[in-house]
Amino acid sequence: MVSKEEIEHVAKLMRIEIDDHVVHIDRIQKMIAYFDILDKANVESEELIVREQTIDALREDKYIPYDGKLIENLKNYKGSYVRAPKLV
Numbered sequence: 001m002v003s004k005e006e007i008e009h010v011a012k013l014m015r016i017e018i019d020d021h022v023v024h025i026d027r028i029q030k031m032i033a034y035f036d037i038l039d040k041a042n043v044e045s046e047e048l049i050v051r052e053q054t055i056d057a058l059r060e061d062k063y064i065p066y067d068g069k070l071i072e073n074l075k076n077y078k079g080s081y082v083r084a085p086k087l088v
Contacts, residue, residue: 002028 007021007028018024076083 002032 002025004021004025007018007024011018011021071077071082074082
């Protein structure tokens with residue numbers, strides 16, 4: 001389904017470096033197989049319910065000034081930076 005050359009091409013377009021392209025072939029094939037399942041779900045006949053509203057029915061935006069420093073209320077605020085969770 002997916003070749004090493006296609007993965008290299010996509011990685012080059014995304015400007016990312018991948019050392020071992022073979023590792024990603026199985027993952028990408030599983031994703032494509034899942035998309036095939038979604039394509040066969042036959043949801044074209046489902047009716048979407050859309051409720052339209054006029055602009056007059058929406059609430060009015062109000063500006064409420066805040067005097068405190070929001071960054072100091074963050075859970076992981078340390079000195080002059082915010083600690084983000086580790087990426088796996």
